Amino acid sequence: MAQLRNVTELLERTQAILGDALLDVERQFDDELASSNPYICDILEHTRRFRGKxxxxxxxxxxxxxxxxxxxxxxxxxxxxxxxxxxxLVHDDVLDEAAVRRHVATVNVRWNNQTSVLYGDFLFTHAFHLAASTGSADACRLIGRATNRVCEGELMQTRNRGNLSLTEEEYFSIIDGKTAELCAVSCEIGARYAGGSDAVVEAMERYGRNLGLAFQIADDVLDLTGLESSIGKTLGTDLEQQKLTLPIIRLLQLCPAEQREQLLLQLEDSSESACREVLRQARELGAVEDSLATARRCASEARQALEILPASPARELLMLLPTMSIDRSC
Amino acid sequence: MAQLRNVTELLERTQAILGDALLDVERQFDDELASSNPYICDILEHTRRFRGKxxxxxxxxxxxxxxxxxxxxxxxxxxxxxxxxxxxLVHDDVLDEAAVRRHVATVNVRWNNQTSVLYGDFLFTHAFHLAASTGSADACRLIGRATNRVCEGELMQTRNRGNLSLTEEEYFSIIDGKTAELCAVSCEIGARYAGGSDAVVEAMERYGRNLGLAFQIADDVLDLTGLESSIGKTLGTDLEQQKLTLPIIRLLQLCPAEQREQLLLQLEDSSESACREVLRQARELGAVEDSLATARRCASEARQALEILPASPARELLMLLPTMSIDRSC
Incomplete structure (x- = not known):
């Protein structure tokens, strides 16, 4: 089966398999929030334009x-x-002082940081209330634990800003929390409430986790290599914010001892010219390609996890997602 | 029975009734968080010193x-x-740019706003995960809904900063969410899981809500009348932040038409001298006393709600809380 060309194609093929289920979810999302409070409707209307894939x-x-x-x-x-x-995302935009998300002004810019923090809290707590409406304490536990791990990952990332000796293990622990966890729990819930066996539930959790890791590594590479205009959010922010990501950790490993001190100075500098120089070296020493190879290994593990399932159009589409999550525009 | 003189006396009498149950809760709180992540332990250790009553x-x-x-x-x-x-509280301190809480530096000052936002998120999500550990989806629903209303109240307050025509109804809606809701649900949970009838559960919810309202109105009066050194947080911040509270709403109602324009200018000004002048008028026209009378009515409703219960040392202590929550140092 051919690769997916873009998100539009992904959504079209998803709809062909799922019918209106994805639209039902979206309607549920909107209805839940829209009816709640007039002070929230205008923010909701605004953030609706953030929606991605x-x-x-x-x-x-x-x-x-x-x-x-x-x-x-x-x-x-x-x-x-x-x-x-x-x-x-709403809280990330406050933390990163981001002005634009998917070509739309962020909540912190359109309103202010106060509103962003509280709107994020409102969404978190509304999500938990909604989870409880399933009547399943187990669902609440899954959602609660996963969300808590997301926060741990984010907190660990923030506390490590400027730490130029961040290890690869610590990096993986961060992205496992902040990105992979929510993908993993989404797949786990998918399998569990469709009556999957323990082995199937575990495999789907593993699929989601590796997909999330592949996606985040590719995203971190893209942050280093991309150009601002190519995606609807500010790029090159990781270096500027002194967040060490996989290509930089690999660059520090690959860098000859005599150039290391100079590289550390450039990383601390984080001016535009220093960032460009870091990127040049990361390309030259193979740190970019090396990181993408790791992302591809995660993608491959994700695909392997799917092999427990019988062939179906849904499985076929899931098989294509890991590669798509990497092949954006690195 | 005599009034409670201070928080120490309250805690002593509570311990005499409850034994170590309150300490068990505290241990649960600490153990839950301490074991979770080294990046959180130092913040936890710090916020432990925030603890109040x-x-x-x-x-x-x-x-x-x-x-x-x-x-x-x-x-x-x-x-x-x-x-x-x-x-x-952690998120409030970011929103209010507060530097001190209960004589201790806030998380935003000791670390930074990023850490505060994420630590708050971590606590929210950890709380939900812990709620699910009861195995009761009903408990998750109660906690989820109450917390969501707290956020709605906070969001409504923020969106109304600088709105000098905030109505009394809107004010009550704000404090009902941001303060009374969590007191109400605490009492509701207390009654429900002790096997209370529907009528008892409803009455306890009403007790908690009215206690919360009395407390918040008194707090808002205190913010206007108090002196910085008398409690361990920055005072007089409501006027400075253009938050309209009950004494000011009452003052605007009581103010003679010919002085109203001048008063509005003083409220918009929010300099220290303007705040002092607002306070003088609020005292003179009875807006402070009027607000406290409303707080006392809420306290009285709270006490009435307790009458459904048989006499006991616990009920006796609960009877004293509404007045104690008002008689601080207004």
Whole structure:
């Protein structure tokens, strides 16, 4: 089967498999929030324009379909996961002082930081209330634990800003929390509420986690290599914010001893010219290609995890996601 | 029975009734968080010093004791409510740019805003995970809904900064969310998991809500009338931040038409001298006393709600809390 060319194609093919289930999730998301409070409607209307590819609900529903049937719990919990993801984005934009997300002004810029922090809190807590509406304490536990790990990952990242001796292990621990965890739980929920066996649930969790890792590594490479205009958010911010990512950790490993001191100075400098010089070296010494190779290994592990499932259109589409998450524009 | 003289006396009498239950909650709170992540331990250690009178766990356990017995759910959910309360304090301090809480540097000052936002998120999500450990989706729903209303109240307050025509109804809606809701749910949980009837659960919810309202109105009066050194947080911040509270709303109602324009200018000015002038008028026209009378009516409603319960040392102590929450140093 051919690779996916873009997000539009992914969404079209998802709809062909899932019917209106993804739209149902979106409607649930909107209805839940819109009815709640007039002070929230205008922010909700604004953040609606942030929406991207709804990767997490899509994962949850495709896994459900590949394992069994889509149930009421899937529709609720897919909306819950998307709400939590949106909450983290709103808070991330405050932390990063980001002005633009997907070509739209962030909440902190359109309103202010106060509103952003509280709107994020509102989304988190609304998500938990919605999760409880499944009537399953188990679902609440899964969602609560995963979200807590996301926060741990983010906190660990923030506390390590400027730490130029961050290890690869610590880096993986950070991205495992802040990105992979929510993908993993989306897939776990997909399998569990479709009646998957323990082995299937575990394999789907592993699929989601490795997909998330592959995606985040590729994203970190893109942050280093990309150009501002190519995606709708500010790029090259990791170096500027002294966040060490995999290509930089690899560069520090690959860098000859006599150039290391100079490199550390450039990393601390974080001016535009220093960043360009870091990028040049990362390309030259193979740190970029090396990081992408790691992302591809995660993608391959994700695909292997799917082999436990019988062939189906949903499984076939899930097989294509890991590569798509890497081949953006590195 | 005599009034409570101070928080120490309250805690002593609570311990005499509850034994070590309140300490068990505290241990649960610490153990839960301490074991989780080294990046969190130092912040936890720091925020431990913020601890005040643990009003919400105390409410939950005293109500449980007054209605029936203290069960496992009470100990868990009392820690959950305290964790959520701490999360809102940490985020409040970012929003208010507060430097000191209970004589200790805030997280935003000791570390930075990023850490505060993420630590607050961590506490929120950890609280939900802990709530799910009761195995009761109902408990998760109660906690989720209450916390969501807290956020709505906070969001409504922020969106109304600088709105000098805030109505009394809107003010009550704000404080009902941001303060009363968590007291109400603490008492509701106390009654429900001690096997209280629907009528008892409803009455305890009403007790907690009115206690919370009385407390917040008194707090808002104190913010206007108090002196910085008398409590361990920055005072007089509401006017400075253009938050309209009950004494000011009442002052605007009581102010003669010909002085109104001048008063509005003083409120917009919010310099120290303007604030002093506003306070002088609020005292002179009876807006301060009028607000305190409203707080006392809420306190009285709270006490009435307790009458459904049989006499007991726990009920007796609960009877004293509403007045204590007002008679601080207004």
């Amino acid at each position: 709804r990767l997490r609900p899509l994962l949850c529903l495709l896994v459900a379909k590949a394992v069994g049937d889509i149930e009421r719990e899937h529709l609720i919990l897919a909306a819950v996961v998307e709400m939590i993801h949106t909450a983290t | 643990r009003l919400r766990p105390l409410l939950c356990l005293l109500v449980a004791k007054a209605v029936g017995d203290i069960e496992r759910e009470h100990l868990i959910l009392a820690a959950v409510v305290e964790m959520i309360h701490t999360a809102t």
